[in-house]
Amino acid sequence: MSTASLERPSHARLGFHGRAELCVVTSDVLHGNPLGDPHVRELPIYLPADHGERPLPLICVLAGFTGRGHKYVEPHPWYASVVQRYDRALAAGEVEPAILVMPDCFTRYGGSQYVDSSATGAYATHVVHELLPLVEEHFNVLPGARGVCGKSSGGFGSLHLAMHFPGVFRAAASISGDCDFELCFGHEFLAAARGLARSGQTPAEFLAGFAQHPNLDGDGHAIINVLAMAACYSPDPTSELGFRLPFDLEYVERDRKVWERWCAFDPLVACEQHTEALRALELLHLECGLADEFNLQWGLRRLVRRLKTLGVPHRHVEHPGGHRGIDDRFEVVLPTLARVLGGHL
Structure with a gap:
């Protein structure tokens, strides 16, 4: 029986119309991990102002390599974080509400790719079988309305989790995710x-x-x-x-x-083995900048071509940006996921 737990803080973080909490999760599956990384971690969660009144969709937002979920919620005097932008759009009535969960899957090497590995730890299991149930236990989540998105390694992680845990997520989005x-x-x-x-x-x-x-x-x-x-x-x-x-x-x-x-982990290859899981998604959003410094724009085009051959419905978007400095892309992705998961297609 799992003894994983989630503790909520007694106060909210400032600067939001809704509520941003920095919860503490004690993980079973990360305890004793090979790298000696912490098994007690902070979990940033964003809650819309009306989160207690009605069940809301849940979106898991995955950070890129060398990053943690904290980066998406931290306020900064000079610019708005991803969550602040979503919070402001929500307060203005421009987007649909959703609970945002931002896991910390950092390792001493810089990241876990959100996979289970004997060299780093069971991070896919941690997200899917620990974090999601704990969040749904503590918050008013719309049953079955789960989405996952992320940028770079987080985009790869979104595709990996959607493919390897069929039925867990109804929608997935990759922003400049590792591919090819x-x-x-x-x-x-x-x-x-x-x-x-x-x-x-x-x-x-x-x-x-x-x-x-x-x-x-x-x-x-x-x-x-x-x-x-x-x-x-x-x-x-x-x-x-x-x-x-x-x-x-x-x-x-x-x-x-x-x-x-x-x-075998490359989405360009893995999609062949996990086609049905991808077809079952209500939304598969894939995007990349045409100036991406890691050549991911070409890898994504190849993935899109393969998905078309496999008959996997998807949305493919290209924009002028590169790999860095594109957090504004979440202003498109998060509302799109929230709308689909909330039943507003």
């Missing part, structure tokens, strides 16, 4: 190998130093990105670090067996 791993990770392998070669460090030595002094300058981001993805996509309890790289560090040539394990 060859395009978005191929150049990262080269940069990671270059950075390690220049520093003369092994992956183990890099991670030991990074734990003391995190530095994403130069090739640092590529190195931690590749190591984190390997921990998520190619765990191996028998290896030194608990995972294997999909290439060797001397020649940067692919280890085909390990690379195949990565590709």
Whole structure:
């Protein structure tokens, strides 16, 4: 029997027409995780002003790599957060109401990709089988009206959870989510190998130093990105670090067996195995900027082409932006999900 729990604060965060709470979740499945990351975590939740009067849809908002759910709710003197923008639009009567839940699935490597891995922990299980039931236990959620969305790694996570947990979510949206791993990770392998070669460090030595002094300058981001993805996509309890790289560090040539394990997570491949789960969604929203620096615009076009072949209904949007500085895209995605989940198609 699960002993996971959620504690609500006695006060709300300031600056909202509705209510933003920073709850505390004690997780069973993250307890004793391989990296020693906390199993007691803060969970930001946004509640519309009338949340107690009627059941509302629930939208799970997933942060990108190196980010946590907190980033979407934190107020800033110079600009409005994602939740503040949604709150203001809701107060103006411009959007439909929904409860927003923003999980903290950060790891010491920078992120979990919202997957279950023996090298990082059971983060997919944590979100789907712990957080969602706890939120629905404590708040007035419209039965079955769950959606999931996110940007970058959060967009990948949205697709992964929608595909691997059929029936849990009625709608899913990916904003610049990882797709076509060859395009978005191929150049990262080269940069990671270059950075390690220049520093003369092994992956183990890099991670030991990074734990003391995190530095994403130069090739640092590529190195931690590749190591984190390997921990998520190619765990191996028998290896030194608990995972294997999909290439060797001397020649940067692919280890085909390990690379195949990565590709099984790639939405471009995974959609073939999880077609029915995708078809069952009431809304599948996919978008990317035409100036995306990680080449995700091309990966998404390839995914869309494949979804058309598979007969999966979807919405495909392209915009002029890049990969960074596009939180305004949530101003489109969140209202769209809330409208669908609330029954206003």
